[in-house]
Amino acid sequence: MATEDYKSLDCISVEDIAALGISKDEAEELHRKLAGIVQTCGAGSPQTWHNISKNLLTPELPFSFHQMMYYGCYKDYGPDPPAWLPEHGSVNSTNVGKLLEEHGKEFLGSKYVDPITSFRDFQEFSVSNPEVYWKTLFGKMNVYFSVPPDCILLEDPTFLGGHWLPSATTNPASNCLRLSAERKLEDVVVIWRDEGDDNTPLKTMTLEELSKSVWLVAHAIETLKLEKGSAIAIDMPMDVNSVVIYLAIVLAGYVVVSIADSFAPNEISTRLKLSKAKATFTRDLILRGSKEIPLYRRVVDAESPMAIVIPTRRTGFSMELRDGDISWQSFLERANASKDVEYIAVEQTTEAYTNILFSSGTTGEPKAIPWTVATPFKAAADGWCHMDIRKGDIIAWPTNLGWMMGPWLVYASLLNGASIALYNGSPLGRGFAKFVQDAKVTMLGVIPSIVRAWKSTDAPATYDWSSIRCFASTGEASNVDEYLWLMGRAKYKPVIEYCGGTEIGGGFITGSLLQNQSLAAFSTPAMGCHLFILGDDGLPLPQGSPGMGELALWPLMFGASSTLLNADHYDVYFKQMPVLNGKVLRRHGDVFECTSRGFYRAHGRADDTMNLGGIKVSSVEIERICNSVDSTILETAAVGVPPAGGGPEKLAIVVVFKDPDEAATDTSNLAASFNSALQKKLNPLFRVSDVVPLTSLPRTATNKVMRRVLRQQLYQNGQNAKL
Numbered sequence: 155m156a157t158e159d160y161k162s163l164d165c166i167s168v169e170d171i172a173a174l175g176i177s178k179d180e181a182e183e184l185h186r187k188l189a190g191i192v193q194t195c196g197a198g199s200p201q202t203w204h205n206i207s208k209n210l211l212t213p214e215l216p217f218s219f220h221q222m223m224y225y226g227c228y229k230d231y232g233p234d235p236p237a238w239l240p241e242h243g244s245v246n247s248t249n250v251g252k253l254l255e256e257h258g259k260e261f262l263g264s265k266y267v268d269p270i271t272s273f274r275d276f277q278e279f280s281v282s283n284p285e286v287y288w289k290t291l292f293g294k295m296n297v298y299f300s301v302p303p304d305c306i307l308l309e310d311p312t313f314l315g316g317h318w319l320p321s322a323t324t325n326p327a328s329n330c331l332r333l334s335a336e337r338k339l340e341d342v343v344v345i346w347r348d349e350g351d352d353n354t355p356l357k358t359m360t361l362e363e364l365s366k367s368v369w370l371v372a373h374a375i376e377t378l379k380l381e382k383g384s385a386i387a388i389d390m391p392m393d394v395n396s397v398v399i400y401l402a403i404v405l406a407g408y409v410v411v412s413i414a415d416s417f418a419p420n421e422i423s424t425r426l427k428l429s430k431a432k433a434t435f436t437r438d439l440i441l442r443g444s445k446e447i448p449l450y451r452r453v454v455d456a457e458s459p460m461a462i463v464i465p466t467r468r469t470g471f472s473m474e475l476r477d478g479d480i481s482w483q484s485f486l487e488r489a490n491a492s493k494d495v496e497y498i499a500v501e502q503t504t505e506a507y508t509n510i511l512f513s514s515g516t517t518g519e520p521k522a523i524p525w526t527v528a529t530p531f532k533a534a535a536d537g538w539c540h541m542d543i544r545k546g547d548i549i550a551w552p553t554n555l556g557w558m559m560g561p562w563l564v565y566a567s568l569l570n571g572a573s574i575a576l577y578n579g580s581p582l583g584r585g586f587a588k589f590v591q592d593a594k595v596t597m598l599g600v601i602p603s604i605v606r607a608w609k610s611t612d613a614p615a616t617y618d619w620s621s622i623r624c625f626a627s628t629g630e631a632s633n634v635d636e637y638l639w640l641m642g643r644a645k646y647k648p649v650i651e652y653c654g655g656t657e658i659g660g661g662f663i664t665g666s667l668l669q670n671q672s673l674a675a676f677s678t679p680a681m682g683c684h685l686f687i688l689g690d691d692g693l694p695l696p697q698g699s700p701g702m703g704e705l706a707l708w709p710l711m712f713g714a715s716s717t718l719l720n721a722d723h724y725d726v727y728f729k730q731m732p733v734l735n736g737k738v739l740r741r742h743g744d745v746f747e748c749t750s751r752g753f754y755r756a757h758g759r760a761d762d763t764m765n766l767g768g769i770k771v772s773s774v775e776i777e778r779i780c781n782s783v784d785s786t787i788l789e790t791a792a793v794g795v796p797p798a799g800g801g802p803e804k805l806a807i808v809v810v811f812k813d814p815d816e817a818a819t820d821t822s823n824l825a826a827s828f829n830s831a832l833q834k835k836l837n838p839l840f841r842v843s844d845v846v847p848l849t850s851l852p853r854t855a856t857n858k859v860m861r862r863v864l865r866q867q868l869y870q871n872g873q874n875a876k877l
Contacts, residue, residue, distance in 0.1 A: 160225040161220035163188060164197040174218045184210065184219075204239045215612070220642050221635070234751040236670035237641060238648035240558060245269050248667050250276075253294060253744070254795045255713065261286065273668040280681045281708065281771045287682065290710060291535055295569060296334050299324045300501040307710065312707045314728055314738055315716045318528050319504040320372075326530035327404035329569035331365045336545050337571050339365075344394050345548060345593050348581020349443070352588050359394060361455060364401075369497040371402035373489035378460070380408065380432050382500065385510060387411035387426060387434040392554050393578050393715035395464055395482075397564055399435050400555060407500025409524075410509045414556025415440060415447075419455035426458055428522045428720055429510045433677035434458040438473075439466040442580060443787055448472065491638055504528040510719065511558055511656045521657075521726070522719035529659035530565040532713025536660040537566030539681045541597050541626050541650055542667050545571035550590060551599025551626070552581035558656040559628065560601070572597075584609040587614040594621040598644075602631035602802055603767060605636050608643075619644040624667065628652040630765055631756050633801030634673040641673075651676045653756060655742070657727075659713035662742070663754055674800040676873065686739060687748055693732055694739070695748075696850045700846040702747040702757065705737040714740075745862075757796055758803050758865060764794025765803055765837050773861055779835050780807055788812045791851050791859050795844075795868045804843035814849050821845040844868075 161170065163710055166188065167750055171181040187210050193245060195202040206223050229233035238494045245251040251269040260268040261279050266272050280287040285306045303322035310317055339362035346357050353838040359367070375386070386403050387409055390396040403410045411429040415437075426434070436458075440447040450463050454476060465471055475481065502508075509525035537543040549567045553559040566572045575593045577586050581604055588597060598619075605627075608614060622644040627637070627805065628651075637649050648671045654661035662683045669677040686694035688703045691850050695701045709728070731739045745757040763770050776792035788810045794803035809821070828842045846868065852860040 160222060160229060162197050162229045163192050163202065163223070163226045166222065166226060168180070171219065171378075174216050174222065176216065177217065184215075187328075188223075195217060198230055200236045200239055203235070203237070206639055207641075211642060211646065213619075213643050213645070217639050217642065218719055220638060224638055232751075234672040234675060234749050234753045235266060237638065237673045238646060238671040240270055240670070242268065243268060245668055249294070249538050249544055250542070250666070250668055252292070257290065270578050270668050273666060277678055277681060281684045282709070284682065284712065291538070291681075292531070295531075295534060295538055296329075296332070297324070297569070298329055303504075307712075309582045309710070313716065314724070314740075315714055316710045317505075318712050322504050323501040324504065324527060324563060325405060325407075325499040325501050326569070327368070327401040328501075330401060330565065331368065333361075333570075337361065341571075342573055343568060344574050344576065346394055346396060346576040346578060347589050349441075349585050349594070351575070352585040356589075357394075358591055364398065365496075366494055367398045368401045368405060369495065370486060370489050370493055371398055372406040372497040373492035373495070374485050375402060375406050377406065377488040378433060382407045383409060383507070384719075385409045385411045385429040385431040387413050387429070387431040387458070388555050389413040389415060389417070389422060389434055389436045389449065390464070390555070391415050391437065391440055391578065392552075392560055392563075393576055395437075396435075396555055397574065400561070402497075404508050405497060405499050407502060407506045410555075410561075412509060412556050412558075412560065413513045414554050415449060416554075417452070417556070419452045422452060422456035422458070424479065424519055425512055425522075426456060426513075428519065431459065433460045433462065435464075437464045437466055438471050438615055441466060446472075451513045470570055485502075502527050505716075509561055511561070513554075513656060519719055519720065523656045524717060524719060525561065525659060526713075526716075529713045530561070530569065530712075532659040533562040533565045535682070535712075536571050536652075536654075536664070536680060537562075540652070540661070540664045540666055541566070541624060543567065543570040543572050543597060547572035547596045547623075548575050548593055548621075549597045549599070550575035550577070550593065550595045552577070552586070552601075552604060553599070558659075562660065563599070569581065582613070583611070584613050584617075587617045587619075590614075590619055590622075591617040595619075596621055596623045597626060598622050599628070600640070602627065602632045602636065603630070605632070608635055609639050614643045622647050622665075625649040626652050628654075630767065630802040631758075631796055631800060632674045635799070636801070637673045643799035649673070653744075655678070657715040658711065659715075662707055662711070663746070672753050673752075675749070675755050677753055679713060682712050686734070687746055687842075688732070694734060698748065698752060700748055700750045705742045705744050707742055707748045709737055709740045711740075712790060716732065755800075757869070758794045764792070764805070766794065766805055766837075767802060769837065769839070771837070771840070775836065776805070776807075776832065776840075779831050780809075780828050783831050784824060786813065786816050788813050789851065791861055793861050793865045793868060795865055805840065806844040806846055807842055808846045808848055808851065808864055808868075810848055810850060816847070821847060 168181050168185045172178050186234045190204045195205055207601045254269040262275050265275050288306045299322045301323040305318035307318040308320045341361045342358045343361045343364050344359040386408050390701045397670050411431045414424050438450045440449050461479045462485045504527045506527050507524040511523050512520040549572050551563050575595050577589045624647050650665040652661045652664045663676045664680050665677045666669050686706045689695050726740050728738050731741050747755045773792040777790050780790040791808040795806050825842050825845045832840045852863045
């Protein structure tokens with residue numbers, strides 16, 4: 155239902171509330187409380203909603219009542235109604251709030267008022283004064299450099315992203331394991347539970363135990379006699395062993411190759427070859443309920459070099475190990491003589507590689523993107539500033555080391571003194587929801603498809619998520635109703651929307667606990683990042699003015715990529731981009747909108763790539779398959795379209811028939827044929843949501859299909875249908 159379908163709060167009756175399945179006595183009590191809030195705050199202000207969300211709504215009440223309150227409150231408000239408002243008392247206890255209370259006047263002079271009022275000025279300061287900002291932040295995060303940097307940023311006209319922390323040496327894994335005045339050996343740093351053991355006590359690992367485990371694996375890696383800087387792959391689920399192995403590889407001066415445990419052998423093989431990996435850590439099997447996924451078999455089929463294999467069952471391996479492959483136990487026994495002996499970290503310059511990750515790929519091989527020694531500190535800084543991660547926090551984010559959020563989770567948690575919470579199983583069911591309760595998770599990261607699954611089954615029902623201080627969401631566009639529901643599970647804690655990329659090492663646009671947060675919207679560029687929306691002329695629109703266009707980034711971003719292993723970095727990110735104040739802007743490729751109230755919303759890809767369920771795919775690749783589905787088809791155009799209510803892009807296929815009269819025929823059978831072909835030949839998760847017949851496709855003067863025009867038309871049609 156649209157906002158206009160709801161009554162304003164001062165028109166809601168006891169009968170309206172009872173009609174939602176609420177008992178009459180409870181409906182009368184809710185109505186009495188609602189009337190008091192309306193009398194105090196008015197019927198339609200952000201403060202009204204703030205009061206309702208804090209003092210009236212509970213997870214036990216029907217979601218339809220939550221919707222009645224939210225949409226009734228904001229019936230006449232207009233765009234971007236805030237679903238969460240910061241409070242001065244709580245803001246002053248956040249990382250950024252404390253930093254501004256201490257340094258606000260020093261940084262901003264007479265412009266400084268208080269953390270909430272001055273947040274935008276502080277964000278701009280973080281971009282214009284990188285020397286002061288990053289030096290201060292590294293101090294707050296207790297980042298240790300074995301050789302301090304000569305400066306924070308050395309600009310270089312031949313190196314568009316600049317040289318960050320020149321001459322400095324450090325090791326991010328070593329920083330993850332460091333003791334400090336606030337961090338003790340007995341502190342718990344990893345918490346986990348296996349699916350199926352949902353009623354058993356949580357398993358934990360202290361900092362001392364993690365350090366010794368990492369040292370042992372690092373010593374064992376040395377026995378492989380690989381040259382320093384060699385690439386070593388990890389193709390495993392995100393569990394305590396993969397975290398230990400990841401940190402050990404980085405600690406010992408090697409480079410992690412991140413491979414998602416869902417990949418087929420050919421995809422694994424591509425990544426191993428691009429990275430020139432010398433070895434692969436993997437697991438024999440992945441268990442998901444009664445299902446067994448043969449992970450080691452995939453690694454063998456990918457013709458991986460030497461594999462170190464962790465058994466899944468106590469009875470041994472599901473298949474005989476290849477000659478040259480090593481069991482986990484035998485691998486660790488190689489370092490028995492060094493057990494409990496500290497491994498001295500390999501300190502490297504901040505431009506040395508620590509991790510090779512990969513874009514999702516479109517028509518060709520995926521981009522191989524190196525993370526440097528500096529990149530982990532960008533990830534951790536985002537967590538410190540925007541998700542307010544600090545000592546004592548427990549961070550859960552269902553992900554995998556094959557995607558950037560896996561390494562992000564490791565660094566954003568451990569570098570900030572927090573604990574990583576890992577559930578070894580599907581995050582979609584009640585087992586994970588109970589784990590969030592039992593682990594007392596304080597920051598829960600999500601992707602929209604997970605939230606959709608939780609909402610459809612009400613997985614968190616009966617579980618207490620009140621320990622959550624905030625949510626964070628990334629991967630794809632979110633949906634207003636689904637995220638209203640999500641906030642309601644934790645008594646309306648905010649959702650920090652977070653968007654960036656593997657090549658950024660974190661986010662370029664996000665939210666903040668110092669600003670109002672609107673559902674499915676971003677409230678600020680990330681700290682240290684400056685972004686621009688390009689108009690139809692290809693030039694940046696005035697800062698802060700409403701508008702929509704392709705997003706471009708200021709090129710000087712700490713932690714961002716400066717090279718690609720299998721593509722020209724300049725061509726991919728800078729070629730033919732506009733120049734502003736003497737700097738070439740950096741391409742990102744998404745279409746963003748700046749709204750009249752200063753929020754930002756994502757509208758899919760600007761190029762011929764789309765994001766379907768968190769997977770980037772080329773329009774051309776989809777069209778190639780769809781064009782051959784039926785002999786009546788002349789051509790197709792594949793377009794990712796944001797739904798009217800917000801959320802992940804939906805796949806629409808625009809069809810031009812050889813015979814124009816075919817355009818009037820029923821396209822439902824064609825949609826089924828498209829689905830069948832795409833799921834067999836490209837990805838079983840892809841699904842066509844709409845088939846739109848046209849007599850011709852819009853084209854440029856050089857005959858290129860203007861998919862952006864089609865996307866905009868279909869999006870507007872969807873909005874009009876909603877109205």
